[in-house]
Amino acid sequence: MAETAGRFYEVMFIVRPDVAEEDVDKLIAGFEATITNGGGSLHVPVEKLGRRKLAYTVRKFNDGNYVLLTIDADGKLVAELERRLRVSEPVIKFLTVRMDEEEKRLDKVRALRASRTKRSAQPSAPAPEAAAPVTTEAPALA
Numbered sequence: 001m002a003e004t005a006g007r008f009y010e011v012m013f014i015v016r017p018d019v020a021e022e023d024v025d026k027l028i029a030g031f032e033a034t035i036t037n038g039g040g041s042l043h044v045p046v047e048k049l050g051r052r053k054l055a056y057t058v059r060k061f062n063d064g065n066y067v068l069l070t071i072d073a074d075g076k077l078v079a080e081l082e083r084r085l086r087v088s089e090p091v092i093k094f095l096t097v098r099m100d101e102e103e104k105r106l107d108k109v110r111a112l113r114a115s116r117t118k119r120s121a122q123p124s125a126p127a128p129e130a131a132a133p134v135t136t137e138a139p140a141l142a
Contacts, residue, residue: 007072007073007074007075007078007098007100008043008070008071008072008098008099008100008103009070009071009072009073009078009096009097009098009099010068010069010070010071010096010097010099011068011069011070011071011078011081011082011085011094011095011096011097012066012067012068012069012094012095012097013066013067013069013085013091013093013094013095014054014058014064014065014066014067014091014092014093014094015027015064015065015067015090015091015092016059016061016064016065016090016091016092017051017061017063017064017065019065019090023090024048024065024067024090027088027090027091028046028048028067028069030084031069031081031084031085032046032069034077034080034081034084035069035071035073035077035081038073038076038077038080038081039073039074039077040071040072040073040074040077041071041072041073042069042070042071042072043070043071043072044070046067046068046069047067047068047070048065048066048067049065049066049067049068050065050066051063051064051065051066052064052065052066054093058092058093059092061092064092064093070099078096081096082094082096
């Protein structure tokens, strides 16, 4: 049985800054076609995050146009998309994150934090009453 959708991914890629806007749109359309023809689907419209400065120089570029795809696909389709990103000359960097695994991890962390706050919010046992008051005065000598 073929695995259909069910795995949720975010694919972020950076396009060279000297590529024209129309060419970026054509590139995105090609990636969208790869996804839909492979049996996957896009969750939300493609987010073009615009031109941003890179943390470090990549292929002699200091900035690039960021694009985010949110897709529902199987592993084979994601591998094919990554292959196309790798061989696409205008794409200087890309990253794919499996979000359903990330959501599981975040839910686990949230549950752990919630259990810690419940434990710290519970009132502790009352302190035992002091038997006799302690005096610091020295006994009077007669």
